[in-house]
Structure formats: structure tokens, C-alpha cells
Amino acid sequence: MGAPVGVGIIGAGNISDQYLRNLTAFPDVRVLAIGDLLEDRAREQAAKYGVPRAGGVDLVLGDPDIEIVVNLTIPAVHVEVSEAILAAGKHVWTEKPIGVDRASSLRMLEKADAAGLRVGVAPDTVLGPGVQTAKRAIARGDIGRPLFAQTTFQWQGPEIFHPNPAFLYAVGGGPLLDMGPYYVSALVHVFGPVAAVAAVGLRATDSRVVQVGPLAGQEFPVEIPSTVSVLTQFEQGGQASSLYSTDSPLLRQGIVEITGTEGTLVIPDPNTFGGPITITRPLAEMIVPPAPVVQEIVEVEQEGVLAGRGLGLLDMVRSIRAGRPHVATGRFGYHVLDTLLSIEESVESGAFVPVQSTIDAVGSIPADFDPYAATL
Template sequence: MVTASGSFGVGIIGAGNISDQYLQNLTTFPDLEVLAIGDLDEARAASQAEKYGVPNSGGVDAVLGDPEIDIVVNLTIPAVHVDVSLSILAAGKHVWSEKPIGVDRESSKKLLETAAALGLRVGIAPDTVLGPGVQTAKRAIEAGVIGRPLFAQTAFQWQGPEIFHPNPAFLYAVGGGPLLDMGPYYVSTLVHVFGPVASVVALGQTPHATRTVQVGELAGTEFPVEIPSTVSVLMQFEGGGQASSLYSTDSALRRAGFFEVSGTEGTLTIPDPNTFGGSISVIRPYGAVAEMVTGAGEMAVQQGIEIEQEGVLVGRGLGLLDMARAIRDGRPHVASGELGYHVLDTLLAIEESAASNRIVAVESTVPELGAIPADFDPLARTF
């Protein structure tokens, strides 16, 4: 429903840490109008509403019961993503959910089937892959800048979210961990580049049975680690490409956003898929072996050719905006529920492989993914 101000009505359920990142952007997109924030902690919802000039707040019903709200943003914890999303659909509203779509295949399938039966849409984060960084890199690859993509290497490693998050236990519970928390950014980007995942094989380890909160009121509190905190992955794609990935919260050395794609005619670096922009460069292969060695007999430093980003750089909420415009235009939105399910299916297959030491096929697939046009302007009024 387009509101009286000529924008698409939006509500938010969940006023926790990540709500700031969404509200900073959603309240600046002219095509969207945030009308209400709901949370079990109504005082927290009221505080966020006041901070960002949102007119209404309260419990969940303050959002689901508002007839002007057409899309609801689900920012709850992963364990209840499906339950909350189903309640949003039951209220007759489209869903945009933080990743992952759910924590198991059965309930996540039910969510998509329910939405289809009701004629409603489901969009799933991350939408970082819709930003100028990844989208410019995707267009370059599709234009043949590195020839035929062959394989990718990605890495995300650091000490873990307990060094900044005041209550990080849920990130080490079932549905969390570096794989389920950060994997959606990397796997979504890989699927944008190579297409659907066909199979995976992985190894996992859990060096510490408990972790300790480092900041905030709970500092010094121990909590259990329910999932592998380091996972090494090999992936095979339906189209023949391959990828190797590392996800770890057991590394003193921080390496985030490492993402390289090599093809028959060069290698391309993609920006951190947990951001909306960044440096993109292409490294060309040398023409002859002699050119690779300097006069001192050392390997020459390979210089990348920078590719200029195309598009307006914003932040979280971009995928929701694309979904709102797609609803109006009658076209598919890019960060679809089906993509979100395929990413979850892949991540669960990785968990199963790490637990069983065997190759696991990924049963789901997705059609060729759309793209965000270079002239997509989040700050323009198009309604």
C-alpha cells in the first residue's frame, strides 16, 4: 500500500543492534516510509522510534495491525525467523527477513509455500550483494573481463563477535556460528557469480567448548559453543565452477572480505560481501615466463587494474527497496526467498558434510539471478 505521502509503508519487528543499520537507510529512501517499530521490549522499540522519527511503536501488534504497512522487516534472532515471518504473512504483509531465512529446511520451505499460496513475497538478506561493489564485479565477470570463471577463494577469520557484541551467545547457538552468521554473505555472492551450488564437502572443528563475553554488562560470562567455530569448505557449482572457503572465529589474525575469482583470462578481486562497496581490480596473466621475473631474479609484483564502481552506495535496506519497486513493477526481486532458501540449504549441507566427512549434494536450486541496474538510485522518488 502506498501511504498518503506517496511511499511504500514499512514496519520493523526487532529493535536490537542491527535495527540501527536498517533505520539509518530506510528513513532516507523516498520510496519507503517506516511507520512502526515493534519489539517484545516496547521501551526499546519506543527509543528507536524516537531516535529515527518513526511515528508508532509498541509490541509486535503495533506493526502487524497497521493497515498502511505493506512490508515488514524481520530483525529477530535466527531461531524465530520463520515463526515471525509466518505471523507477518498471516497479517497479509510481505516479508523482508534478516538472514538466514530459517534454521532448518522443513520450516523454511513451509514459509515459502505459505507466501506463494497467499500471493505475498519473501525477501531474504543479505542485500550487501546488491550494492555497487558486488554488482559491479558481477557485471564485469558477465562481460567477460576474466574470461570463463573457473574457481573462487574466500576467507573470513577473526577472534569472534564476543569482542564487541554485548550478548553474543546466540551467534554460537544452532543457527549461528561463523558459517550460518557470515556464510550467507559469501555463499550469496558465489551464487551470483557461478550460479547454484551442486555439492559441498567440509571439515569443522570446535576448539573451545565455551566462550566468554568480553564487553558490556555480561562481560566475563561464559556461554556454550553449540556449533563448529571453524569450517573449511569446498564447493562445486552446477555450471562447473568451484570455490574454497574458510569461516572461523578461532583466528587471532583478522582476515575479512577476502574474495577472489579466477577465470581463463585473469583474476578479479571482489569487495567484502559484508559491505556494499569497495575496491575491485583485475589482474591479467603474464604473456611470458620471462616477464614474471625481475632483474634481481625475484617475482614481479602483479598490479591490478582498478574497476570503477557503478551505482549509488547506501546500506542495509537496499534489498527491501528493490522488493518494493519490484512489487509495483510486477517483476521478480533479486534477493528472493528462493535464493535465501538455496543459501540455507547449502549452509546446512556444509554442516552435514563437516559432521559426516562425506560429500553432500545440495538438493535445491535457483534460476539465473537478476541484477541491480547500474542506474538504480535508492535516493530517488519513483512512486
């Protein structure tokens, strides 16, 4: 058996708890150092999870035992931090989105290719048992030929829980750029690459107010559309309609329904790793009111081990050792960003926008993938 792979983390904010909890429990990796602009924050997280070293960014980049660095900074600096990681000769796993513009994101991927280094991009929720079981069900023909999907993400907005939510309403954020990666990634796993998008959007208010934490009461600007309705056409013929809104008192999110010729598959929230999966079958005969509409709903058994954030990095680590491609590639993450930016452009222009990038076949996680096994 080889040794676990050395991992570093840059960015010790809100989401770092989930990564640290999981990565410190996966035997195939060892978290060796955490860095942040706010060094005390990095030290606090290191102490909490028993990580040996913590401090500034250079401490992580200069550590010769670290092969791969997790970029948990805010979207506006994702590319800058990922490029610094690559320049230090290390592979990158970055939180989503890959970046906030096409040119710098592509440049970063090209640097990685030139250096023979890998880039992996969140979300890895779609590598969890939920979406992966759904993919297998569709491949088996359980819903016949997939036709279209409907997705919904609507609620009042992240300032209700996030102590520093301004970045979620800045360029690179908003319900589209912040939450779109989950829904678009799930749809691309099912339907393949996106061909074109059309969308309308609105910005309900120019500013919002922090609700929790030390900054509560502080106003911050809204730079992006806070509600976006999207039509998506996939290269291979499927289509989807999607709502992204942080203006809705009604909380309805995590809805992904995929309709095929023989059934409608309801899959778990793509911002989670799993949950109930069902197929609704067509009615055998018309139901006349007041008789209740009762449809046949079949449960699909979810296969795979539920873990959490860090799953994609683990697939990447194991794939590097095995010399095979990992699933959540930089090119996949770029195609998702390209799609989201094309949606923004359609909101501006009112026209259908062709998505310029594409990807080859999307990989899958096998049902017997066990994050808690020592495999290296």
C-alpha cells in the same frame, strides 16, 4: 506519483540502527512502526529515528498502512516471526538466514506463495555496487571464463563487539550460518546455484565469554563448529574453497577472489556494499628472485549508488509496484540456507553432500538504481 510504501520493523536490536538510518532516508518507503518483545527498546529506536509508532509485535502486524515488514529478530525465531507477518497479510523482508532448518523455511515460503505475498531475504550487501559491478565485469568477459573462487573469513569472533553474542554461537549461528550467507550469496550471484559441498570443521572450545556491555564476563556455550573449511562445486561448473573461522587471532576477512582464464578478480567484502574492485593479469614473463613480483593490476570502476542495508527491501518494494520479480528472493535465501546446512552435514559425515535445492537465473540490480530517488 504514488505514495511511499508503508514499512514496519520487528526487532529493535543491534542491526536495527543501520536499517532505520537508511530506510528513513529512502523516499520510496516510510517506516511507520517498530515492534519488539522488549517494547521499551522499540520505543527508544522509534524516538531516535522519528518513527511514529512503537511497541509490541502486534502493533506492527495490526497496522493497516504497513505493506511490508522487516524481520530483524534473531535467527532462531526468523521463521516464526516471518509466518506471523504473512498471516497478517504483509510481505516479509527477513534478515539472514531465512531460518535455521529446511522444513520450516520451506513451509514459510509455501505459505507466502499461497497468500500471493513476497519474501525477501538478506544479505542485500550483494545487491550493492561492489558485487553487482563485479557481475557485470564477469558478464563482459573481463576475466575470461570464470573457473574458481577463494573466500576467507577468519578472526577472533563477534564477542569482541556484540553485547549479546550467545546467539552467534548457537544453532543457526557460528561463522558458517552467520557469515556464510554473505560469501555463499556472492558466489551464487557469480557462479549460479551450488551442486554439492564438502567440508571439515572443528569446535575450538565448548564455551566463550562475553567481552563487552552489561553482560561482559558471562560465559555462554558454543553449539556449532567455530572453524569450517569448505569445497563448493557449482551446477554450471565453477568451484570454490572457503574458510570460515572465529578461532583466528589473525583478522583476515571479506576476501573473495574469482579467477578466470584471463585474470583474477578481487571484489569487495561481501558484508559491505562496495569498495575497490581489481583484476590481476597473468605475468608476461617469469620473475626470478630477488626481483620483486610486480603484476599488472587493473582497477574496475565501481558503478552504482552506495547506500546500505535496506537496499534489498527497496528493490522488493519497487518490484512489487512494477509487477516484476525482486532480486533477493525467498528461494535464493532458501538455496543459501540449504547450502550452509549441507556444509554442516558434510562436517558431520565427512562426505560430499549434494545440495538438493536449486534456483533459476539470479537477478541483478541495474547500475542506475538510485535508492535516494523518489520513483513510486
